[in-house]
Amino acid sequence: MADQGSVHLRIQENHVVMDNGIVQVTISKPDGFVTGIAYQGFDNLLEIRNEEYNRGYWDLVWSKEGMPGTTGTIERIKGTSFEVVVQNEDLVELSFTRKWDSSVQSNMVPIDIDKRFIMRKDVSGFYTYGIFEHLAEWPAFNLPQTRIVYKLRKDKFRYMAIADNRQRKMPLPEDRLGKRGRALAYPEAVLLVHPVEEEFKGEVDDKYEYSCENKDLKVHGWISDKPGVGCWQIIPSNEFRSGGLSKQNLTSHVGPISLAMFLSAHYAGEDMVMKVKAGESWKKVFGPVFTYVNSLPGQIFDPLSLWQDAKNQTLIEIQSWPYDFPASEDFAVSTKRGSISGRLLVRDNNELLPANGAFVGLAPPGEVGSWQLESKGYQFWTEADADGYFAIYNIREGEYDLNAYVTGWIGDYQNEQLINITAGCDIDVGNIVYEPPRDGPTVWEIGIPDRSAAEFFVPDPNPKYINKLYIGHPDRFRQYGLWERYTELYPKEDLVFTIGVSDYKKEWFFAHVTRKIGDDTYQETTWRVKFQLEKVQRNSIYKIRIALATANFAELQVRVNEYEQNPLFTTGVIGHDNTIARDGIHGIYRLYNVNVPSEKLVEGDNTLFLTQAMTTAGSFSGAFSGLMYDYIRFEEPPPLDSHFH
Template identity: 30%
Template sequence: MRKTLLKKGFTTFFGLIMASTSLNFLNAQNNWQGDISSDFYDVNNWSDNTIDFANAGSQTLVIGAGNPNNPVQIGGSNSIGARPDYLNTISGANATFNGTLYPWNSDMLNGTITLNTPALLSIRNVIYIGKADEGIVNITGGSLYSRYQTIIGYNTGGNGTINVSGGTLYVGNYLEIGTSPGGTNPSGTLNISGGVVDVTTAVNIGSNGNIVISSIGALIVTGDHKITLENYILNGKISALNGENLVVNFDGSRTTVSIAQDPNRMIEEFASYIILKNGVLEAKIEKSTSNIQSLKVNGVETLATYNASNNSRIGTYYDFTGSYGFDKISGTVFSIKEETEDYIDVSFKRTYSDGNFLAPCDADIHYVLKKDDTGIYTYSILTHKAEYPAFDLGSWRQVVWIGNDGTDYLAEKIYVTEQKSWEMPSVYDFSQASATAIPEIVKLNTGIRAGKYDGKYEYCENLIDIPAYGHASDKNSIGSWAVFGSHEFFNAGPTNHDLNAAAGIIHIDMNTVHYNCRGFSIPQGEEWSKIYGPYLIYTSQESTAAANWEDAKSRAAQDKGEWPFSWLTNTPEYPLANGRGNITGNFSITDSEKPDLDGSNAWIGVTQLTAASDGHWQFEDKNYQYWVKTDASGNFDIKHVRPGTYTLFAFKNGAVNEYRMENVTVNAGGTTNLGNINWNIPRNNGKLLWEIGIPNRTAAEYKFGDFDYCEGFVENKFETTFPNPIEYNIEDNNWATVLPYVHTKYIKSDGSRDTWNWNINFSVTGTIPTTGNAKLTVAFASVDHAQFWLYLNGNNIYLSYPTVPSGGNAWIRQSNRSKYGIQTFDIPYSSLVQGENTLTFLMPSNQSNSHIMYDYISFEGNNITVQNSLLSTEEFDSKNGIKLYPNPTNGKVNIKLPKSTDDIIIELYTINGGLISRQIYQNNQNSLELDISNKPMGVYFIKILSETPTTLKIVKKQ
């Protein structure tokens, strides 16, 4: 049975400490011998080697002088046991704690005890240091925790000393120093030099007690104890080691005693945290975690600093995920990397040690504050040393929780793209929301978005396309942003989309794990290091939310122009501009079936491929990637590439697959001119007879693929929107409205799931060859746990899993794409018939997330003719009486409008929400023509701002 010496309800200084002065012998006593090793958990080092440390609740562990080894405790945790009833150290003890131990009680801590990072020695009762003897506790890192009182010096002959040079001494009730009534004049000393002493109730210093503060040490007491502590200073009971001035400050909740610091520096350093400040911005950063606990700009707190649900501070944090699990950064050591009049760069480094951290990797977190800036830069360097165990990285991210008052957010609007920008539900609205079958999605019941779903994946976009995202406010005239000058350190290339901003949060996912990103592994014996960042956690203070977003995007453009930053010096992982090189050239495309296809507006980039990538940039997570868009003439300049040998890739909307060039060498300070690069797209299978969709690596051009997909549970609309089976006629060319963006089971309103055939109907005329094959090409935007069964005229011709990248949960994670893949199928001419033919697509898999998203489908062949109209003649009629036709279009779009008394504004946007053009038309016009002939093929949005604002999708084919 667990024995408790004290009860919480006691409030007198000494009513809680009437414990026996002798050792507790009611339990089985086990004495440290140390004749085998220093391993605390080696049972052969104890007098009773039958001890079970996973079930040690009835044990009294007594540590004295070892023979010949003194104990060193590493590892252990509250969750696996190793929790004795009593831990006592006696004269001659010399014990070191580097891990976690939770004894229920302690009679005494005598001898010498040392706590190093990341130790947590948590005694769930009173702690007596120097009880009727000498006791010394050295806290260099980690924490010593007492649930109730900590008594330094107790009973006659008691002489206790605690030296806090790092880490924390946490006292759950009273801190008593040389005050014990249990004997005559016990003495106690508390030296605080590089750590913090955190006391919940009060500090009482007796006649033979004293506190000495030096360097950055701090004494913090909950409540207003300013007068009491100032009197202790006047009486010499609290003093500074070198005679510096001590400052006593009450911040409204806690009282701190520390040494006054230089007000002209951009940093103030305290025992457990630092403050970076420049007169505009003030950031409080916890030393042991690198977490920003408070971020104020012109006095306004921009972070959510407290989570009432679990009594925790949130602010910001970094974390890993891998096969080892979830590893939130802790155990960091603070230092100043560089300090000038214009900026300061500070480091919080966690060095891996076996048994103390999960991920076998060093993490060096930096923050950089520049003079007069309203943002703080951050970057991180991950390092795997050869001697470390094998390491794998899934996610590496930083999370920023934006400010709120418990009811409303400081910034009530979200801004990711033009399309995904709106007023968010309030904190209260989320508290009233209903859970759904998908944990990340809730159904909103109150507020401005009542009746809609909200989930963090709803906002996912290609990260390279959103250099600034976050939240802004019309009410409070403020914006909170993540701002990027470069994306070279992100994984998986320019189509990698993932979490960014969401309800009350900003994610910076630098190595992402969603949508079928694989992560990477580093074996033992391999040295690896990578820098992530710098990027900016930025606060804007413009008058409106929209103006704040424009300011954030302007800052991103400024940072892009300054990349690589000249101030980030002495960092081998981050060469400056003269240590990098450029790659230039001109890119063109030749396609005999699509003569209008050229090299303009194409993605072109380089990376160094590892084995885990399977030779493809989509899965390259370990190394840097450098991507740019070509200009209108196909010219490109990939700037600031680290020296090395790379593989170059290029792709463009409208072209299936991609171009590849090996062995592109970059030298520091040089330019590699590749000259004219032509991608000649082979047409070895004959003419292009028909096609469905646009090769753009997404399912955006199909029904619900432009926006509805992101709002959650779009499958609830399938039964009322689509028939089963689907009959798609090639000659109608209306795939934008007839075909869904995702091929799943056919989900009915009663929850049942039926097989869903998609019939692709086309008419063949003329003589059909008796030998040879036509070619069906299917470009997949996403495949997850799904088979693809293909039939021609009722006969199976392919029945298997697609041989393309599978996984990523894109459907459930509210996206219209995951990883891209292509598969071709030989269609025997002998299987075709004169007249109507039907290709049937079937997705037979039954898992809840099983799906296929088609990017593009084409049919090629020789010596046959297929009836096929290039453009739809069917008008698109919106619910507001606005018609667009033809859709898809080769260039010109007719817009029929209802009569209006107001002028009409028509805006054209890219699929990513970028504004292309804005035109104002007179109110007497109800038939307009919009010419997008000079725009690349793809999906666009037309926003019509009139009495009934409407957004419609238009598909540009060539």
């Protein structure tokens, strides 16, 4: 290894080595696969038993125009030419490019890709970013996924950390295979029947149990105990990830595997797949992300101190964003960016209130709420303070919609005017006002409008299918098979919820799923909400507002008082979010506003019928057909003499 103090580059026949005296990174040439990371006496942190192309790599999933679904051809991005972009004592930047070749268009996504790797002086790790470009004259394509994958040494890295309260020693990859593991209702979930180490027996291993929202997904990684070494993925910005702050992505999982996800359809489905049309030019920079390595002296195993150090380094990376060192002009440095600030207020019940803790963001132009499914461009989000003030810095040049949503109110805000960001601009939009949907006063409500079903009743897992990490954990929903508990709790009759008596935290099941009545047979379920009206305002319209936290091959039918009649409203078949199977608590947010003519209501006892009518979930069983509610509100008509908002 080189002396610490400057960055050295060694170009070999089939490899290139970046070395700053702290860490040494070997990359295959011209492929651009990371074959080795040497650090602190480790010859290689990556799994040396894997082939060189299967240790550290960029990959993608793509399909041809018109192909449905979220899968396709997996392509490990393999460079065909290599270039030294920058080389001096302080920094080395390497480029591994792969040009699209029209003669092999059937098995190659029509994108030019430039993978860059950077090593800096005195920095314990290395950076990587990718520039993807599609020219207008090239064929159309779909891009469901792109990411970076690192496969670490399984004999060393056994302890995984994603958050302060989400870290643990992990099973081995062989525990999932053969007679050691038994596949459950979907292939990612495996019951560990005869694991190598007894402590994992009876646990379920499922990579989706470790997924994380973008806003919380800044650093994750693995720790080796002898010696005490950590290897971390630090993602300093959300701007290049699809779907906004609430989009969920995979992190680390048994392998030991560490991911940096850029595009994925997880918890969203086909609507999230990026689709580039013929005649459309597209370019995007993914990253840079930082692979950070840290250590403790001697043989100490202290994961908390390594985790804390990784979090401290993450703050440094976030504060340094946008980086000033990438050489590509496609990466916008701070002088090529602008900022915006303002204050968001909410007008509800004729009151003007500060949007305390609102999420405010710029996203490419689209329909209200379309940022949830956006993946071609860049998004820039922040959280407003308690008084609704917000500021977003370092926004790339371009035209954007200004969007917002805030806990406590339904719906999405979108500013009427597009925001044009230019280099160096500092736009003050002043006070902006969101008027959430409302016709009249609230008669009753169930839940909290926060785009999640977490406040509802989440049952204990089946003792046969447990991840010990989530016992007594705030994220108790991250357990396998919770959908099956509904049939156990309601074997014959469905859920009945009485307004003013029932408690949604204890009696409103978190997912409106099917009932299992045979080996692979499921029936629709109808939940009833009982409520009283002292008086019904005749010749008027009441309103039911139903905010869904997720849907998967579901159809919600709404009836009031007349169950045998045709539904008053149906969503039609909606959703490919797969949240129920994937240990989640929300996917894509959907809001429905249902008119209830007053003649449907009676003075005294009334019943709202909510039927989840779908009993199959595409190619999967009907176990995963269902939805999660975020919030339900029943409004009476506005008083005749009011200007009710």
